[in-house]
Amino acid sequence: MSGERRTALVTGGTSGIGLAVCRALAQAGWWVQAVGLDDPGELAAELAAADTGRLVACDLTENGVPERVVAELVSLRGHLDLLVNCAGVHALATIEESTPELIDRILGLNLRAAMLVCRAAVPAMRRGGGGTIVNIGSEAGVVAVRGQVAYNVSKAGIAMLTRSIAVDHADDGIRAITISPGTIRTPLVAEAIASAPDPEAHERMLAESRPAKRLGRPEEIAAAVVFVAADEVAYMTGAEILIDGGYTAQ
Secondary structure (H helix, E strand, O other), rough: OOOOOOEEEOEEEEEOOHHHHHHHHHHOOOOEEEEEEEOOOOOHHHHHHOOOOEEEEEEOOOOOOHHHHHHHHHHHHOOOEEEEEEOOOOOEEEEOOOOHHHHHHHHHHHHHHHHHHHHHHHHHHHHHOEEEEEEEEOOOOOOOOOEHHHHHHHHHHHHHHHHHHHHHHHHHHEEEEEEEEOOEEHHHHHHHHOOOOOOHHHHHHHHHHOOOOOOOOOHHHHHHHHHHHOOOHHHOOOOEEEEEEHHHHO
Protein backbone atom coordinates (compact mmCIF):
# COMPACT_ATOMS: atom_id res chain seq x y z
CA MET A 1 0.00 0.00 0.00
CA SER A 2 2.98 2.31 0.21
CA GLY A 3 2.91 3.29 -3.47
CA GLU A 4 5.24 6.00 -4.69
CA ARG A 5 3.81 8.93 -2.75
CA ARG A 6 5.81 10.16 0.19
CA THR A 7 4.20 9.67 3.58
CA ALA A 8 3.59 12.37 6.19
CA LEU A 9 2.35 12.22 9.77
CA VAL A 10 0.68 15.39 11.06
CA THR A 11 -0.29 15.70 14.72
CA GLY A 12 -3.05 18.12 15.66
CA GLY A 13 -4.27 17.61 12.12
CA THR A 14 -7.99 18.18 12.58
CA SER A 15 -8.06 21.89 13.38
CA GLY A 16 -6.35 25.18 12.72
CA ILE A 17 -2.79 25.06 11.45
CA GLY A 18 -2.65 21.26 11.48
CA LEU A 19 -5.76 20.98 9.33
CA ALA A 20 -4.34 23.46 6.81
CA VAL A 21 -1.06 21.51 6.77
CA CYS A 22 -2.86 18.23 6.02
CA ARG A 23 -4.75 19.79 3.13
CA ALA A 24 -1.68 21.51 1.70
CA LEU A 25 0.44 18.36 1.86
CA ALA A 26 -2.29 16.25 0.25
CA GLN A 27 -2.62 18.82 -2.53
CA ALA A 28 1.18 18.72 -2.99
CA GLY A 29 1.06 14.97 -3.53
CA TRP A 30 1.80 13.60 -0.08
CA TRP A 31 -0.06 10.72 1.57
CA VAL A 32 -1.06 12.12 4.97
CA GLN A 33 -1.94 10.47 8.26
CA ALA A 34 -3.65 13.12 10.36
CA VAL A 35 -3.75 12.63 14.12
CA GLY A 36 -6.25 14.42 16.34
CA LEU A 37 -8.63 13.95 19.23
CA ASP A 38 -11.58 14.06 16.85
CA ASP A 39 -12.64 15.33 13.43
CA PRO A 40 -15.16 18.15 13.82
CA GLY A 41 -15.00 18.85 10.08
CA GLU A 42 -14.71 16.68 7.02
CA LEU A 43 -10.99 15.90 6.94
CA ALA A 44 -11.37 12.12 7.20
CA ALA A 45 -13.82 12.09 4.32
CA GLU A 46 -11.62 14.43 2.25
CA LEU A 47 -8.55 12.24 2.65
CA ALA A 48 -10.41 9.01 2.00
CA ALA A 49 -12.29 10.32 -1.03
CA ALA A 50 -9.10 11.43 -2.76
CA ASP A 51 -7.06 8.46 -1.48
CA THR A 52 -4.60 10.92 0.01
CA GLY A 53 -4.50 9.67 3.59
CA ARG A 54 -6.47 8.84 6.70
CA LEU A 55 -7.37 10.17 10.13
CA VAL A 56 -6.38 8.52 13.40
CA ALA A 57 -8.30 9.75 16.45
CA CYS A 58 -6.27 9.43 19.65
CA ASP A 59 -4.79 11.29 22.62
CA LEU A 60 -1.03 11.68 22.24
CA THR A 61 -0.60 12.31 25.96
CA GLU A 62 -1.60 8.73 26.78
CA ASN A 63 1.26 6.34 27.45
CA GLY A 64 2.25 4.31 24.40
CA VAL A 65 0.07 6.24 21.94
CA PRO A 66 2.84 8.22 20.16
CA GLU A 67 4.79 5.02 19.57
CA ARG A 68 1.70 3.15 18.36
CA VAL A 69 0.71 5.91 15.94
CA VAL A 70 4.12 5.82 14.25
CA ALA A 71 4.36 2.01 14.24
CA GLU A 72 0.91 1.59 12.67
CA LEU A 73 1.67 4.14 9.98
CA VAL A 74 4.98 2.50 9.06
CA SER A 75 3.29 -0.90 9.00
CA LEU A 76 0.64 0.47 6.65
CA ARG A 77 2.81 2.55 4.34
CA GLY A 78 6.25 1.00 4.73
CA HIS A 79 8.00 4.31 5.35
CA LEU A 80 7.74 7.68 7.09
CA ASP A 81 9.19 10.64 5.23
CA LEU A 82 7.80 13.65 7.08
CA LEU A 83 6.60 14.35 10.62
CA VAL A 84 4.83 17.62 11.42
CA ASN A 85 4.18 18.22 15.11
CA CYS A 86 1.23 20.66 15.30
CA ALA A 87 -0.66 19.34 18.34
CA GLY A 88 -0.82 21.84 21.18
CA VAL A 89 -2.88 23.59 23.80
CA HIS A 90 -2.73 27.08 25.29
CA ALA A 91 -3.58 28.61 28.65
CA LEU A 92 -3.08 31.95 30.33
CA ALA A 93 -1.22 32.01 33.66
CA THR A 94 1.86 33.58 35.18
CA ILE A 95 4.28 31.26 36.98
CA GLU A 96 2.60 32.10 40.29
CA GLU A 97 -0.80 31.24 38.85
CA SER A 98 0.36 28.05 37.10
CA THR A 99 -0.88 24.98 38.95
CA PRO A 100 0.99 21.66 38.64
CA GLU A 101 -2.01 20.36 36.69
CA LEU A 102 -1.84 23.22 34.18
CA ILE A 103 1.91 22.81 33.75
CA ASP A 104 1.51 19.08 33.16
CA ARG A 105 -1.28 19.66 30.63
CA ILE A 106 0.60 22.27 28.59
CA LEU A 107 4.02 20.63 28.65
CA GLY A 108 2.49 17.17 28.35
CA LEU A 109 1.03 17.80 24.90
CA ASN A 110 3.07 20.70 23.54
CA LEU A 111 6.51 19.30 24.41
CA ARG A 112 6.49 15.79 25.91
CA ALA A 113 4.18 14.30 23.29
CA ALA A 114 6.15 15.98 20.50
CA MET A 115 9.37 14.52 21.88
CA LEU A 116 7.87 11.04 22.07
CA VAL A 117 6.53 11.17 18.52
CA CYS A 118 9.98 12.31 17.36
CA ARG A 119 11.57 9.52 19.40
CA ALA A 120 9.45 6.98 17.54
CA ALA A 121 9.85 8.65 14.15
CA VAL A 122 13.64 8.89 14.08
CA PRO A 123 14.40 5.14 13.85
CA ALA A 124 11.61 4.71 11.29
CA MET A 125 13.10 7.49 9.16
CA ARG A 126 16.59 6.09 9.56
CA ARG A 127 15.46 2.72 8.24
CA GLY A 128 13.94 4.48 5.24
CA GLY A 129 17.09 6.42 4.44
CA GLY A 130 16.12 9.72 6.08
CA GLY A 131 13.28 12.14 6.49
CA THR A 132 12.20 15.57 7.70
CA ILE A 133 10.75 16.67 11.04
CA VAL A 134 8.90 19.97 11.23
CA ASN A 135 7.98 21.20 14.69
CA ILE A 136 5.45 24.01 14.99
CA GLY A 137 6.77 26.49 17.53
CA SER A 138 5.57 30.01 18.25
CA GLU A 139 6.70 33.59 18.49
CA ALA A 140 6.13 32.94 22.21
CA GLY A 141 9.11 30.59 22.16
CA VAL A 142 11.32 33.47 21.02
CA VAL A 143 10.02 36.36 23.12
CA ALA A 144 8.18 36.11 26.42
CA VAL A 145 4.51 36.86 25.85
CA ARG A 146 3.03 38.10 29.11
CA GLY A 147 0.90 35.85 31.26
CA GLN A 148 1.39 32.48 29.56
CA VAL A 149 4.59 31.09 31.03
CA ALA A 150 3.92 27.38 30.54
CA TYR A 151 3.06 27.90 26.88
CA ASN A 152 6.14 30.07 26.36
CA VAL A 153 8.37 27.43 27.93
CA SER A 154 6.82 24.63 25.89
CA LYS A 155 7.46 26.45 22.61
CA ALA A 156 11.01 27.43 23.57
CA GLY A 157 11.56 23.74 24.26
CA ILE A 158 10.22 22.84 20.82
CA ALA A 159 12.90 25.00 19.18
CA MET A 160 15.64 23.26 21.16
CA LEU A 161 14.14 19.86 20.34
CA THR A 162 14.47 20.75 16.66
CA ARG A 163 18.08 21.89 16.96
CA SER A 164 19.04 18.82 18.96
CA ILE A 165 17.53 16.42 16.43
CA ALA A 166 19.20 18.30 13.58
CA VAL A 167 22.61 17.93 15.23
CA ASP A 168 22.20 14.37 16.47
CA HIS A 169 20.67 12.82 13.36
CA ALA A 170 22.17 14.58 10.34
CA ASP A 171 24.22 11.45 9.68
CA ASP A 172 20.94 9.50 9.50
CA GLY A 173 19.69 11.72 6.70
CA ILE A 174 17.16 13.36 9.01
CA ARG A 175 16.49 17.10 8.87
CA ALA A 176 14.62 19.13 11.52
CA ILE A 177 13.09 22.59 11.19
CA THR A 178 10.98 24.76 13.49
CA ILE A 179 8.27 26.95 12.01
CA SER A 180 7.14 29.53 14.55
CA PRO A 181 3.89 31.35 13.77
CA GLY A 182 2.62 34.54 15.25
CA THR A 183 -1.06 34.93 16.11
CA ILE A 184 -2.95 32.94 13.50
CA ARG A 185 -6.68 33.11 12.85
CA THR A 186 -7.49 29.58 14.03
CA PRO A 187 -10.75 28.46 15.67
CA LEU A 188 -9.03 28.74 19.07
CA VAL A 189 -7.98 32.34 18.43
CA ALA A 190 -11.37 33.22 16.94
CA GLU A 191 -13.05 31.85 20.06
CA ALA A 192 -10.74 33.89 22.31
CA ILE A 193 -11.52 37.04 20.34
CA ALA A 194 -15.25 36.40 20.47
CA SER A 195 -15.15 35.88 24.23
CA ALA A 196 -13.37 39.18 24.92
CA PRO A 197 -15.42 42.02 26.44
CA ASP A 198 -14.85 44.00 23.23
CA PRO A 199 -14.06 41.53 20.43
CA GLU A 200 -13.28 44.21 17.84
CA ALA A 201 -10.88 46.02 20.15
CA HIS A 202 -9.23 42.74 21.16
CA GLU A 203 -8.65 41.70 17.55
CA ARG A 204 -7.36 45.19 16.71
CA MET A 205 -4.89 44.95 19.60
CA LEU A 206 -3.63 41.56 18.40
CA ALA A 207 -3.21 42.84 14.86
CA GLU A 208 -1.61 46.16 15.71
CA SER A 209 1.01 44.57 17.95
CA ARG A 210 2.90 43.57 14.77
CA PRO A 211 4.12 45.59 11.77
CA ALA A 212 1.93 43.63 9.32
CA LYS A 213 -1.14 44.94 11.19
CA ARG A 214 -3.12 41.73 10.72
CA LEU A 215 -3.45 38.17 11.98
CA GLY A 216 -1.93 35.32 10.03
CA ARG A 217 -3.80 32.63 8.11
CA PRO A 218 -3.30 28.88 8.72
CA GLU A 219 -2.68 28.43 4.99
CA GLU A 220 0.40 30.67 5.23
CA ILE A 221 1.96 28.34 7.79
CA ALA A 222 0.95 25.29 5.78
CA ALA A 223 2.67 26.67 2.69
CA ALA A 224 5.88 27.02 4.67
CA VAL A 225 5.65 23.38 5.80
CA VAL A 226 5.30 22.20 2.20
CA PHE A 227 8.30 24.36 1.26
CA VAL A 228 10.69 23.14 3.97
CA ALA A 229 9.72 19.51 3.31
CA ALA A 230 10.79 19.78 -0.32
CA ASP A 231 13.98 18.18 -1.61
CA GLU A 232 14.95 21.52 -3.13
CA VAL A 233 15.84 22.86 0.33
CA ALA A 234 17.55 19.72 1.64
CA TYR A 235 20.42 21.83 3.02
CA MET A 236 18.05 23.43 5.54
CA THR A 237 18.20 21.84 8.99
CA GLY A 238 18.26 23.12 12.55
CA ALA A 239 16.64 26.36 11.41
CA GLU A 240 13.74 28.30 12.90
CA ILE A 241 11.45 30.15 10.51
CA LEU A 242 9.35 32.92 12.05
CA ILE A 243 6.06 33.76 10.32
CA ASP A 244 4.72 36.39 12.69
CA GLY A 245 3.95 39.55 10.73
CA GLY A 246 7.19 41.08 12.00
CA TYR A 247 6.34 40.77 15.71
CA THR A 248 9.74 39.48 16.84
CA ALA A 249 11.63 41.91 14.57
CA GLN A 250 10.59 44.86 16.73
